[in-house]
Amino acid sequence: MPARHVDRHRARAVRRAADILQSEVAAELGVSVSAVANWEAGHSSPDPEKLPAYAAALRVDLDDLFPRAGLPDLADLRCDAGIYQFATAEVIGTKSAGPVAGAERGERRLKDKYVPALAERYGVSETELRRAEDRSMAAAEARKNGTAGESGSQGAAAADPIGPPGSLAEKITLILQRSYPGPQGPPSDAEMAAEVNAYAGATLITGTDFGDLRTGVTDTAAPVVLDALAAVVGVSRMYFDADEAVAATVYEGLQLLAAARQGAVGRVRARGLGERGLSPTAMALVNELVAEMAEKEVGTGK
Structure with a gap:
């Protein structure tokens, strides 16, 4: 990660x-x-x-x-809590840190009984801990398959969390990764807040406020803020709604777009996903994303 x-x-x-x-x-x-x-x-x-x-x-x-553009895995959560791996043994009440070490390496999942104590010590919810564990497992699978560290779209797709983002923080992080690819990464929290305010024509949010949304300190935002943010990053406003099906659709569109970055972005258009493909409504949303991303690529000369 x-x-x-x-x-x-x-x-x-x-x-x-x-x-x-x-x-x-x-x-x-x-x-x-x-x-x-x-x-x-x-x-x-x-x-x-x-x-x-x-x-x-x-x-x-x-x-x-010390910014991090992507979503954290288990080791990231531990480090963000300022805890060395060996110290987790005391947290979960075991003789060694083996259970945590194994989960961080993506070798085996944490037992349910360890999750509450770790989540509390790391300062996150149990759901956030499990999603970080998913990322550790995905990274291990990528290393096993020889896809870890690949450049271009496939490597970027492999770094995504397993499944669609759930929380507002995960949605913001994922769309920033996709909207601002490349080594420079996304703008700072202050820059994103400035873009949102400029689009809205009013001061709606500060850099600290945006950072709180991105990291999950705050899990809700005023509709006008989400409207402006959606316009700034080029995603359908529905993406930030609580509807999991909509989030899943946008996520699928982003995955399709990432898979096409090595070739022409237009390949994504009118494609389905999986054996049955996406519904017409879903594909309309995906194509809206693709069009926005294509404009960004043309505008930056990529």
Whole structure:
């Protein structure tokens, strides 16, 4: 799954702007001053488990300082909670971290009895934990089949969560991945908020508000915000509705589009999915997506 992006230059700039000493950061993280200096110099990188404390020491939001474009897997959730793998044994009441390690590697699923304690410690719902587990399993399957790390559309499709997104946060994350492909990734939360406000012609949302929606801190948004967001990213407004069938249809359209990126985007048009294909209504929604994406590609010269 996508690791958090550590920009040493930004971390150093943020620290200096806040007038925080390297020694103060080191003390809060329980590391040496030389460790912090090496991170900022690019000689080494902090453990992913250290990133939450690192961001807190610099008094900024974790997602803002160390962004991750994709959805988290089990290891990502653990690291975002600042927990090393060995420490999960105490969380689930076992002698070793074997159950968690196996699930993170996609070898075997967590037993039901471990899920509540882990979800609580990670600060997520049990559903979110299980969906992260699905991503770990999917990544393991991709490695097994030799498709992990592939470039282009097939690799991107393999990185998607299993099945359609359920929560608003998952819907936003998935559509951002598809609307802004490439190494540069999607715009920042502040930039997305600015685009939404510009489209609406009014200040509806701040960068912090958008970040809360994207990460699941807030699970609902005003209809006018979703209207503007749908227009900005080029997706049907219905995608953000609670109707699971609509979300599934858009998800299928995105998968079809991803599969066609190596060739002509027009191949997706009028295609069905699976043996029975999509209904006429579903295909109309898919083609709306395709048309929007095609316009984006033409506009960016891709």
